[in-house]
Amino acid sequence: SQTIHQWPATLVQPVGSPLSLECTVEGTSNPNLYWYRQAAGRGLQLLFYSVGIGQISSEVPQNLSASRPQDRQFILSSKKLLLSDSGFYLCAWSKTGQPGANVLTFGAGSRLTVL
Amino acid sequence: AQSVSQHNHHVILSEAASLELGCNYSYGGTVNLFWYVQYPGQHLQLLLKYFSGDPLVKGIKGFEAEFIKSKFSFNLRKPSVQWSDTAEYFCAVGSPNFGNEKLTFGTGTRLTIIP
Numbered sequence: 189s190q191t192i193h194q195w196p197a198t199l200v201q202p203v204g205s206p207l208s209l210e211c212t213v214e215g216t217s218n219p220n221l222y223w224y225r226q227a228a229g230r231g232l233q234l235l236f237y238s239v240g241i242g243q244i245s246s247e248v249p250q251n252l253s254a255s256r257p258q259d260r261q262f263i264l265s266s267k268k269l270l271l272s273d274s275g276f277y278l279c280a281w282s283k284t285g286q287p288g289a290n291v292l293t294f295g296a297g298s299r300l301t302v303l
Numbered sequence: 304a305q306s307v308s309q310h311n312h313h314v315i316l317s318e319a320a321s322l323e324l325g326c327n328y329s330y331g332g333t334v335n336l337f338w339y340v341q342y343p344g345q346h347l348q349l350l351l352k353y354f355s356g357d358p359l360v361k362g363i364k365g366f367e368a369e370f371i372k373s374k375f376s377f378n379l380r381k382p383s384v385q386w387s388d389t390a391e392y393f394c395a396v397g398s399p400n401f402g403n404e405k406l407t408f409g410t411g412t413r414l415t416i417i418p
Contacts (some may be wrong), residue, residue, distance in 0.1 A: 219396070224408075229312065229411075230409060230410055231307075231393060231408045231410035231411050232347075232393065232395075232408040233310075233408075234405065234406070234408075237405070247405075266400055271416075278347065290335045290337065290352075290395075290397035290406050291337075291349060291352060292339075292349070292406060293349075294346050294347040294348070295346065295348055297346075
């Protein structure tokens with residue numbers, strides 16, 4: 189069966205420091221991978237998605253970047269964190285092709301607090 | 304761009320009451336529709352989905368949703384709620400016309416069931 193791992197679960201970082209959140213998927217190959225940010229009252233905002241190694245699509249301009257160095261690994265990064273980067277970040281995966289590409293399986297999330 | 308509206312931000316019900324959570328989307332083409340649920344302390348998970356066919360779809364734990372194309376709606380229902388249904392519920396829409404990988408979420412509805 190497929191599993192998705194996301195870490196760290198909780199992170200407190202000072203403004204201006206770098207960020208690296210990691211996500212890996214097991215039990216499948218060539219998944220679509222996603223980073224969402226969940227904010228209270230604002231739902232889930234799609235930040236990045238990837239359909240393959242090295243292929244990253246950004247949905248909103250921001251202080252963050254994503255990379256996919258391996259088929260089942262997705263990394264969310266920042267060189268210098270801002271206060272506004274605080275939030276709950278969710279990694280997700282889906283199968284390729286319609287309609288399976290729309291059925292997401294989410295990780296446990298990473299709560300980032302920038303002070 | 305497509306959007307999803309969930310007009311009920313917080314719903315409070317007593318056990319055994321009937322539930323209907325509203326969801327409206329803005330896209331007029333072919334859509335895939337979803338309800339995701341996040342129980343306290345748990346991962347976001349799929350509750351039910353609609354791809355095609357019978358517009359009344361049934362999900363886990365006695366939930367159902369009806370796709371009404373003319374109203375651009377996909378409301379979630381349950382005839383008799385239980386305390387364990389306390390959670391946050393998210394409606395989402397995807398379409399092959401958006402790009403296979405993109406899923407747009409609503410802002411969520413927090414459901415509190417009073418024993």
